[in-house]
Structure formats: C-alpha cells, structure tokens
Amino acid sequence: MPSTPYVANKPKDIPTAEALRARIPGWGVDLDPKDRPSYPQEVFDPAGTGAHWDYPEEQQGGENRERSIEHGQLTPVFGTSVPLKGVSGSIRRYAYRYSEARAAHWLLLLAGDRVDAWGSHLVSIAKLRPDNPITETGVLSEGRRHGIASRFGKRRVDVNHQWLDPIVVGGPWVAATAGAVLVARAIRRRGRG
Amino acid sequence: MKAMVYRGPYKIRVEEKPMPRIEHPNDAIIRVTTAAICGSDLHLYHGLMPDTRVGTTFGHEFIGVVEEVGPSVQNLKRGDRVMVPFNVYCGSCYFCARGLYSNCHNVNPNATAVGGIYGYSHTTGGYDGGQAEFVRVPFADVGPTIIPDWMDSEDAVLLTDALATGYFGAQLGGIVEGDTVVVFGAGPVGLYAAKSAWLMGAGRVLVIDHLEYRLEKARTFAHAETFNFGEYDDIVVEMKRTTDFLGADVVIDAVGAEADGNFLQHVTGTKLKLQGGSPIALNWAIDAVRKGGTVSVVGAYGPIFSAVKFGDALNKGLTLRMNQTPVKRQWPRLFDHIRNGYLKPNDIVTHRIPLEDIAEGYHMFSAKLDNCIKPLIIANPS
Numbered sequence: 001m002p003s004t005p006y007v008a009n010k011p012k013d014i015p016t017a018e019a020l021r022a023r024i025p026g027w028g029v030d031l032d033p034k035d036r037p038s039y040p041q042e043v044f045d046p047a048g049t050g051a052h053w054d055y056p057e058e059q060q061g062g063e064n065r066e067r068s069i070e071h072g073q074l075t076p077v078f079g080t081s082v083p084l085k086g087v088s089g090s091i092r093r094y095a096y097r098y099s100e101a102r103a104a105h106w107l108l109l110l111a112g113d114r115v116d117a118w119g120s121h122l123v124s125i126a127k128l129r130p131d132n133p134i135t136e137t138g139v140l141s142e143g144r145r146h147g148i149a150s151r152f153g154k155r156r157v158d159v160n161h162q163w164l165d166p167i168v169v170g171g172p173w174v175a176a177t178a179g180a181v182l183v184a185r186a187i188r189r190r191g192r193g
Numbered sequence: 194m195k196a197m198v199y200r201g202p203y204k205i206r207v208e209e210k211p212m213p214r215i216e217h218p219n220d221a222i223i224r225v226t227t228a229a230i231c232g233s234d235l236h237l238y239h240g241l242m243p244d245t246r247v248g249t250t251f252g253h254e255f256i257g258v259v260e261e262v263g264p265s266v267q268n269l270k271r272g273d274r275v276m277v278p279f280n281v282y283c284g285s286c287y288f289c290a291r292g293l294y295s296n297c298h299n300v301n302p303n304a305t306a307v308g309g310i311y312g313y314s315h316t317t318g319g320y321d322g323g324q325a326e327f328v329r330v331p332f333a334d335v336g337p338t339i340i341p342d343w344m345d346s347e348d349a350v351l352l353t354d355a356l357a358t359g360y361f362g363a364q365l366g367g368i369v370e371g372d373t374v375v376v377f378g379a380g381p382v383g384l385y386a387a388k389s390a391w392l393m394g395a396g397r398v399l400v401i402d403h404l405e406y407r408l409e410k411a412r413t414f415a416h417a418e419t420f421n422f423g424e425y426d427d428i429v430v431e432m433k434r435t436t437d438f439l440g441a442d443v444v445i446d447a448v449g450a451e452a453d454g455n456f457l458q459h460v461t462g463t464k465l466k467l468q469g470g471s472p473i474a475l476n477w478a479i480d481a482v483r484k485g486g487t488v489s490v491v492g493a494y495g496p497i498f499s500a501v502k503f504g505d506a507l508n509k510g511l512t513l514r515m516n517q518t519p520v521k522r523q524w525p526r527l528f529d530h531i532r533n534g535y536l537k538p539n540d541i542v543t544h545r546i547p548l549e550d551i552a553e554g555y556h557m558f559s560a561k562l563d564n565c566i567k568p569l570i571i572a573n574p575s
Contacts, residue, residue: 004437005483012437014371014396024391024416026535030526031370031394037526038364038519042291049294050268050335051284056299057265059217067302075302077217077283077331079309079319082246092244092315100306106497109243109316110466117201117240120247136204138556145553145563157403157423158453162560164464169203 066096088116118172137169196250196325197551197570202240203559205552210250213321213329218265221333223275225572227350228323229254230551231279232380233493235559236450237314241466241495244303244315253279253311254354255323256346257573259333268334275337276349277330278357278520281309281320284335295517300331306496308517316496324551326572338524347539347569348531351381355567356538357523359385359447362491363393365514366443370394375432375441375481376417377474379407381567382491383447384541387415390443392535399435401428401477403453406564414540422454432481440483448474449492450499462499469495476502482511490515544568 001007020027030036058076066084067074084093095108124131134140141147151159198208213222234251236242259273269275282289282297288308289297300309301318309331312322321328330337340349348356359382368374374390376383379402390398399418400411408419420435422428433440450470451463454477462471470493478488479502488511506513530536543566546554554568 004439012371012373012396014373017370017394020391020396026530026533027391028370028394029530029533029535030389030392033367033369033393036364036393037522038292038361041516042293044291046285046290049284049289051289051332052265052267052334053285056283056285056332057218061216062302065302068304070305071302075299075318077281077300078302079315079321080216081250081319081321082248082315088246095244096303100304100496103497106243106469113240113243113245116247117204120200131200131204132206133204136200136206136552138205138552138554141553141557141562142560145557145565147560147562150560150562150564154405155403155421155423156561158561160456161453161459161464164460165203168464 066093068096068100070099086119088112088119091115133169194326195548196321197252197548199237199245199249199251200247203238205238205251205555207549207551210325213327215261215263216329217331218263219332219334220263221259221266221269221330221337222261223255223257223277223323223328223330223337224260225255225257225323225325225328226574227256227346228252228570228572229350229355230324230554230558230568230570231354232382233313233449235555236470236493236495238555238559239451239463241450241463241470242314242316243496246315249312249314250321250325251312252322252324252328252570253313254350255311255328255572256340256350256353257323257328260327262333266333269337269339274340276340276353277311277323277337279310279354280336280517280520281311281318281331282335283332292519292522293516294519294521304496310517324548324570324572326548336521338521341528343532344528345539347542350569351538351542351567352524352527353520354518355381356385356527356536357520358382358491358518360389360523360527361518362386362445362447362489363389365489365491365516366390366445366487367512367514368393368395368443371396372442373397373399373436375399375401375444375478376447377401377445377478378447378492379404379411379419380447381541383445384411384415384566385538386445386447386491387411387417388536390445391416392530399432399441404561407566410541410566428454429477429480436483440486441481442483443487443489444478444482446474446478446488446490446492450494452492458500468499469497470499472499472501475499479506479509479511482509484509485511487512487514491518542567542569546570548572
C-alpha cells in the first residue's frame, strides 16, 4: 500500500494513549486544546492583570527621550539605562526619524552600536582603564571549560564558523591600527618630501 | 552595586553601577538572588540586536527579594521573595487588557513592534536587566509574583522565561492527540517545548540539534526521539522519511536568530548582521511540516528582514503562529504541573556561576563548552 500522503487514512504508527501515559509523566494532562492558558490568544480581562489604573501615571524625565515615530506619544513608562550621548547618540537619534518599517532605521541603529563600542573602547584607553579583551571576552573559560574537548570529535557543525569570532571582535581594531600606521607613514613621507 | 555591563560585541564585564531608584510610583527595586543567561541574551552579546548600548546590563530571567517599593504599590512589600516575568508590561493598555502582556504598548517608546523586556537593548525599551545585584522592576503590582513556599528557587527563575516559553511554544502549535511534533533546537526552550508537547497529547516528539550532549538530554528529560542534523545530508528529507513522507503535524522553531546548518545564512545573519538572524531553523520548519500543518516560532529573531521561505509556507497552506511569551498567563497551570511532578524544570541546569565570573559564563554558553545547557548566575547568595 502507498505511504500516508498518497492515501486518505493510513493509520500512524504511534503508541496508544495508555502506553504513552504509562511512559511519560503527565502525558495528556493538557489534552483539550481549548483548556490551555493561552487559548484563545486574546481574552479581554482588564481587571485580571493587577493594574489599578485605567492609564498609568506618567514617569517623569521623558522630555528628550527618543521614541519610535510609530508611537502617538511617549509611553508613560520607559527605560533609562543608557541615555543617548556622543556621536553614537547622534546617529541613533537620527535613526529614530525613520519608522520601524524602514531598513534605514535599523541599519543606522546598528551603525550607532558599532560607533558606540569603538568609541567606548577609545574612551577606556584615554581614561587609563582600558578594556581587557582577555577577561571581557571570557576566553579564559576555554581552558577551564574544556574548549578543545567540547568542540572536536563531537560532530558539531558550528566549528566551521567559530574561527570567524576573533575576526569579528579583533578585526576592526587590526584594520584601524593598520590604517593609522599607513596614515602616519604618509604624513611622515610628506613631511620629508 | 555590582552589575554585568555590555562593552561591545563579545565583551562584557562586571562594574560598579549606581543603585537603581524608584522612577515611577508603581516601581519596585528587587535585590536579585538568582538570574539566568538565556539563549536570546547571546543575540545581544554577539551584537545582533539593534540599539544595544555600551553600559547596558542584560538579564531578563531573574528572581529576588523586594528591597523597596514605590508609593502606589499595593501587592508587594519589602522582604517578599518574588519571581519576575521577562515582560515589562502595564496591565492596562489595549493589548494587556486582552492578555497580550508581551505586546504591551505603554512601556517601550523605542518600538511598537515589540513590548518591554528587561535588559534587552533599547529596542525593547531601554530597561536594565537582572544580571546585577539590584534591578528596577516597573509595574510591581502587575508582573512580579510571590514565589510559593513549596517552589524551588531554580524552578522559579526558569519559570520567568525558558519554561513558560517552551510551554507556550507547544500551545502555539495547537497540538491535538496523536500529533507528530518536531522541535528544532535542544536548548532550554526546545527541551521544555518537547516535554510540553507530551502534556498536550503528542503521539511522537522528535528533537533536532547538532550538539550530542543536548540531544542526550532531549532523550532523557523530554523522552524524545532525536536527530543530529549534522549526520544527515538533508534533515528535511529525513523528517519526511521518518513521517512516512507526510511531514510533521506541528513543528516548533526553538532556535531563532543564531541557527546553524547553512554557512552562508549563519555568516550573513549572525556574523555580518545583514539579516535579522539566520532563518535556517525556520526554513527547515516550513519545509518539514506537513501541508496544512502548523509552525510555531518561539526562537527569537531580530527586527531586520530575514531570508524566509515564505512561498513554501503559502503554497503548503501553513499556519504560522508566533509571539514573545505572555509569561504570567502560563504560571498557574505550570505551577500545578511542577507540583504534580509532571515537570522538573531545574533538571536542565548545568552551571551555577557567581556574578563576578559572568564573562566566562557567557563565553562558555556562547561557545557551547563543558556540555552547557542552562547557566544560572548567583547574584546575591541567599
């Protein structure tokens, strides 16, 4: 007989409910799809959330807070972990001119992230508390957590790209250093000429 | 206070930061006892999530003790042991009133397409997370719940995201008795989704990954059949073969943005950040499910476009269901399941790491060293 999709009703080769119940603790306790916590997805129950307001009191200090232009207003509550600042802050603020529907919004935010990271590393050097790539990348766990034994002989498919990670982290710095050296040489040559 | 701080892609450190303060009348300050590193924290750690600012503290899975409450807080008091859902939500907006707590419109000014999440970039609202000694928790009367006396602390922290998300992922699949359920990813969420599929009456549960130690856990913890996709030329064909060429009734993507299995997709998605994540697992899910079947997506993806095989989804008549988990909706039922012995969440915890060593914890988890499945962070030993 042809296999299942080619006929209407070939029975599946699965154990009985009794067998599954005996083997797997709790099998079928949520059997009824209509008796599950997220069914249906939308249940109108504003009294059941614990909120004792129709609209929350507004958090103070949001005057210059960046927001998506898809919002009609600043949300009444917002995070304050890292306010915009510096060059990366300007890039990010510019990104918020575009809606979430625009690639420019997200690509500018990613650009701001990279500028933020590079700038923060430079500032850490200037403040004489430079970032420590050994401790901050946690790379010492390679020795303590069996880096070689965990990776090789295990048929892991991610080994084929993990070599890229140090390039992603250190590559821009190597490129920037090389660029600075080339610029310095060019300036020196011009000075001699 | 001490807190984990992001310094740029692949770099974090523990720093002294100012104590969080009450910024809204319904805020609470929580002294964190235990936090966890989530697989989705790795998207931030790898620089994949737009608007992740240097200085941010990650961590959306945490429990702790109430240190201070704002003047309008009615349900919590100093000294209460609480578990905090990863969603920051108001409880009163259009979406919260309908149970869509993960889609709250009143807490994230930076984006309308995602709600508020602790420690998950400014794209989710700019809130610091719980991988710290203390954390600000907005809407203390809405999200946090007092941890029942009988509940293990590690189970409580796993309920704040991973377990609730796995269980929610199985629900999104609309599983009916006898269904064949395929789960892509044997990380914490995938393991919990596989386990939950049985509770909903699955007839077969198959888990796919490339890490043998995680597949071993899928066999012992989740009673699943397992497949190492690295051993097959084409895992989709293998799924067809093992389902008599029908395809699975339900497929759950519990991998998300950093999926392996296709070098080009992985490099463009996660190394070069040219996609909102590598959609390999999602594409495999679309192709492995049967026509008319359901794909449930609880693996996290970034907001940028990804190269998803949408034509296949259309032509197969699939139902695609997905969301960030409205965590607190899952809790009453999951509390019952834990108490009845159907679920033992902390069976998957492999590492317990002091906050001071969190950089090594991230690297270990990211590089999948030492058979790591779920690392917990001990912020304030209780």
